[in-house]
Amino acid sequence: MPMLEVENIHAYYGNIQALRGISLTVEEGEIVTLIGANGAGKTTTLRAISRLVPLREGTIKYRGDDLAQFKPHELVYHGIAMVPEGRGIFAKLTVAENLDMGAYSRTDTEGIQEDLERIFGLFPRLKERRNQVAGTLSGGEQQMLATARALMARPQLLLMDEPSMGLAPILVESIFQTIQDINAEGTTILLVEQNATMALQVAHRGYVLQTGEIVLADSAAKLQQNEMVQKAYLGIE
Amino acid sequence: MTPTNTPTLKDAVRYGLLSGLIEINLSAIGFILLLHQRELVAGAFTMGHLFLFTAPIGFAYLLAKKTAAHSRSRVLGYGAIIGALTALPLIILVFLATAFDIRQFLLNISPDLITLLTFGQSVVTGSLILLAINVVLGMLSAALYLLPPQWRKMAVSGLAWVAISGTFSEILLGRLRSFFGRGLTDLIFTGKSLNPGFAVFILVAGALYSYFSQRRHARKEAEGDRSDATVLSLPIETINKIILGVVLLLLPVLLGSYLTEVTNNVGLYVLMGLGLNIVVGFAGLLDLGYVAFFAIGAYVMGILTSEGALGLGMGFTFWTALPFSVLAATLAGILLGMPVLRMRGDYLAIVTLGFGEIIRILALSDMLKPFIGGAQGVLQIPKPSFFGIDLIQPGQLYYIILACVLLAWFISARLRDSRLGRQWMAMREDEDVAEAMGINLVSTKLLAFATGAAFSGLAGAIFASKLTSIFPHSFNLLVSINVLSLIIVGGIGSLPGVVVGSLILVGLPELLREFAEHRLLMYGALLIFMMLARPEGFWPSEVTKRELHAFEEQHQPGTSSD
Ligand SMILES: Nc1ncnc2c1ncn2[C@@H]1O[C@H](COP(=O)(O)OP(=O)(O)O)[C@@H](O)[C@H]1O
Ligand SMILES: [Mg+2]
Numbered sequence: 001m002p003m004l005e006v007e008n009i010h011a012y013y014g015n016i017q018a019l020r021g022i023s024l025t026v027e028e029g030e031i032v033t034l035i036g037a038n039g040a041g042k043t044t045t046l047r048a049i050s051r052l053v054p055l056r057e058g059t060i061k062y063r064g065d066d067l068a069q070f071k072p073h074e075l076v077y078h079g080i081a082m083v084p085e086g087r088g089i090f091a092k093l094t095v096a097e098n099l100d101m102g103a104y105s106r107t108d109t110e111g112i113q114e115d116l117e118r119i120f121g122l123f124p125r126l127k128e129r130r131n132q133v134a135g136t137l138s139g140g141e142q143q144m145l146a147t148a149r150a151l152m153a154r155p156q157l158l159l160m161d162e163p164s165m166g167l168a169p170i171l172v173e174s175i176f177q178t179i180q181d182i183n184a185e186g187t188t189i190l191l192v193e194q195n196a197t198m199a200l201q202v203a204h205r206g207y208v209l210q211t212g213e214i215v216l217a218d219s220a221a222k223l224q225q226n227e228m229v230q231k232a233y234l235g236i237e
Numbered sequence: 238m239t240p241t242n243t244p245t246l247k248d249a250v251r252y253g254l255l256s257g258l259i260e261i262n263l264s265a266i267g268f269i270l271l272l273h274q275r276e277l278v279a280g281a282f283t284m285g286h287l288f289l290f291t292a293p294i295g296f297a298y299l300l301a302k303k304t305a306a307h308s309r310s311r312v313l314g315y316g317a318i319i320g321a322l323t324a325l326p327l328i329i330l331v332f333l334a335t336a337f338d339i340r341q342f343l344l345n346i347s348p349d350l351i352t353l354l355t356f357g358q359s360v361v362t363g364s365l366i367l368l369a370i371n372v373v374l375g376m377l378s379a380a381l382y383l384l385p386p387q388w389r390k391m392a393v394s395g396l397a398w399v400a401i402s403g404t405f406s407e408i409l410l411g412r413l414r415s416f417f418g419r420g421l422t423d424l425i426f427t428g429k430s431l432n433p434g435f436a437v438f439i440l441v442a443g444a445l446y447s448y449f450s451q452r453r454h455a456r457k458e459a460e461g462d463r464s465d466a467t468v469l470s471l472p473i474e475t476i477n478k479i480i481l482g483v484v485l486l487l488l489p490v491l492l493g494s495y496l497t498e499v500t501n502n503v504g505l506y507v508l509m510g511l512g513l514n515i516v517v518g519f520a521g522l523l524d525l526g527y528v529a530f531f532a533i534g535a536y537v538m539g540i541l542t543s544e545g546a547l548g549l550g551m552g553f554t555f556w557t558a559l560p561f562s563v564l565a566a567t568l569a570g571i572l573l574g575m576p577v578l579r580m581r582g583d584y585l586a587i588v589t590l591g592f593g594e595i596i597r598i599l600a601l602s603d604m605l606k607p608f609i610g611g612a613q614g615v616l617q618i619p620k621p622s623f624f625g626i627d628l629i630q631p632g633q634l635y636y637i638i639l640a641c642v643l644l645a646w647f648i649s650a651r652l653r654d655s656r657l658g659r660q661w662m663a664m665r666e667d668e669d670v671a672e673a674m675g676i677n678l679v680s681t682k683l684l685a686f687a688t689g690a691a692f693s694g695l696a697g698a699i700f701a702s703k704l705t706s707i708f709p710h711s712f713n714l715l716v717s718i719n720v721l722s723l724i725i726v727g728g729i730g731s732l733p734g735v736v737v738g739s740l741i742l743v744g745l746p747e748l749l750r751e752f753a754e755h756r757l758l759m760y761g762a763l764l765i766f767m768m769l770a771r772p773e774g775f776w777p778s779e780v781t782k783r784e785l786h787a788f789e790e791q792h793q794p795g796t797s798s799d
Binding site: 073 | 659660662663666667669670672673674675676677678780781783784
């Protein structure tokens with residue numbers, strides 16, 4: 001049984017249809033990427049999985065359970081965490097307080113402390129700046145914080161919405177490296193990206209989204225070779 | 238921050254014209270003359286003068302602050318220009334008023350105002366004096382910025398002390414006389430105002446106070462890093478708390494009955510402010526219909542305990558009715574909360590605004606008139622009694638209000654630091670993210686509305702019992718706006734801020750009757766000033782303080798981000 005199974009979902013904003021029957025699966029332990037241009041419906045897909053956008057049609061199953069039975073805030077208790085688009089950190093709180101909020105769903109004080117140390121190992125910058133107000137972090141540090149905060153919930157499935165957005169190339173490299181590290185430690189990742197080049201390098205499999213529809217689905221290696229993908233998303237003529 | 242542009246002559250002219258515009262407006266609406274009746278220093282200086290010269294002094298100081306780094310002569314020159322440009326329109330006004338009959342259009346340009354503006358001299362001499370004073374004050378104010386900071390603080394502190402004690406001299410006089418008799422007050426006051434000698438004494442005392450408090454601060458700073466400093470400062474905090482407690486307990490005795498009555502009104506607003514602070518400050522939900530819960534608390538108290546025709550006559554006393562008032566308001570809070578759960582920001586504000594009006598209109602309606610009296614309201618509500626003693630005096634009601642405020646404060650502080658407080662904070666920052674963290678927005682919002690409404694209902698119940706009668710028009714939109722304004726002025730999310738805001742917005746206007754007529758003008762001016770000069774409020778919460786501080790540091794050159 002796949003960990004996440006999205007089947008033929010349709011979603012609307014008012015009368016505008018944003019998703020036109022999307023199906024995808026994520027297996028335990030994978031990094032799966034969803035690539036597509038601006039406005040293709042990547043964020044909407046993640047919001048639908050997070051139960052923030054209602055479905056007109058279709059189902060989303062997580063470990064066999066229909067997600068429709070859960071409220072948005074209950075997902076994290078079942079192991080699904082999200083790194084929202086545009087980072088969505090708590091700008092007025094300190095780094096430490098943000099991480100503390102990330103562990104809101106947990107009560108195992110010792111486990112939280114352990115995870116904090118582990119996450120500081122992944123993001124030494126955050127450890128240095130743990131008492132700094134999050135809004136004053138640089139863009140890259142804010143992305144690290146958003147990711148770290150999601151990890152504090154000790155998720156089994158991590159949904160990431162364009163983590164590379166607005167970052168300098170060198171920071172993009174390190175963010176993707178971190179994504180691989182997180183995956184290596186056992187977290188399954190659904191990664192939404194416009195930066196197809198990088199996303200396909202770290203992912204096992206990928207889906208290509210165009211105006212609310214999946215037009216291609218294959219292993220990341222095959223997608224990298226695909227002519228259409230090369231032309232439209234990798235900038236190779 | 239990018240280095241501030243050097244102010245130019247153009248800026249000075251702009252500031253000067255603005256300052257002149259403000260002063261001519263204050264004169265033309267009769268504000269200056271009205272304030273002229275309140276003497277600050279006997280025979281020398283009135284509150285009218287204070288406000289007549291506030292704008293040039295303020296603007297000169299502001300510009301000097303921006304110019305100080307560049308050149309001394311320019312600082313003084315700009316100060317003079319601002320002073321002169323403030324005087325100019327006033328002088329034109331004086332000439333116009335003497336040459337033509339302009340009172341037809343501007344009723345408040347009276348001969349008395351002209352006398353005030355010309356210091357009782359002839360038009361020409363008086364105008365020159367006005368010009369000279371403005372120029373000198375502009376330069377002096379600008380020159381303040383050339384002083385070393387230590388001296389500047391001393392000067393400002395001394396002047397502020399004189400202005401404040403002058404403003405409240407009548408009240409001070411009354412209280413001091415009742416405690417120490419005429420012997421002391423004749424030394425300090427002439428008529429109802431400070432005598433000049435004592436004003437100088439206060440000036441010096443204020444400056445010295447500033448000097449010593451600065452030294453203490455410096456010493457603290459120097460010791461700051463040593464670990465035993467905190468251990469030493471702990472007892473001081475405890476002592477402060479004990480002093481505060483004793484003062485709060487003795488307040489009615491110290492203040493006398495009139496001021497205690499004012500304090501009680503302030504206290505009710507503090508209670509409401511603490512409640513709305515939970516909704517707006519902690520949870521970030523903009524509620525403009527907050528008066529509704531105050532009204533519900535008051536009406537439930539009224540109906541349950543009234544000895545008049547509308548009373549239920551079921552033998553309720555203040556104390557047995559109080560829980561029902563609070564409960565009713567709390568339920569109303571939840572009831573309002575449910576339909577607006579999905580709303581944010583402006584939409585929420587509009588809907589709650591409507592809710593407040595609905596409650597008021599219902600109270601006024603014929604439909605409910607048989608039960609709650611329509612426009613005639615509910616009468617003959619008994620005052621609270623305590624073990625058989627009727628609490629009739631303001632000084633007795635004071636303790637009930639104090640107890641409720643302390644309780645509300647305690648609850649607020651505990652909630653803020655609790656898990657629920659963290660939920661509110663996360664929700665205020667970003668609802669979607671809060672939800673992704675596992676926070677149930679429905680219960681989090683409803684708890685905020687319910688707690689806020691409970692405090693307001695408590696205040697309403699006391700209000701009804703204190704006044705012994707209630708009318709729908711006491712529960713209009715202005716109450717909601719007042720409570721919201723006092724939170725903003727005090728500092729959103731800050732508990733001491735609620736008290737400071739209530740003192741400024743509710744206490745001050747009662748003490749300074751001259752202001753009452755121009756109350757909304759003062760509100761507007763104060764809010765604009767706050768937004769420009771101190772957007773975090775007079776007593777900001779830790780989070781706000783830290784945030785502003787952090788961003789200041791961030792914007793210093795050399796620490797830029799990528
Ligand atoms: N809140 C919204 N209201 C209306 N339309 C929206 C809203 N959010 C997104 N859309 C539309 O839905 C489509 C998909 O958007 P989105 O999922 O954000 O795309 P992506 O994340 O791939 O850039 C776009 O056409 C966008 O304009
Ligand atoms: Mg997007």
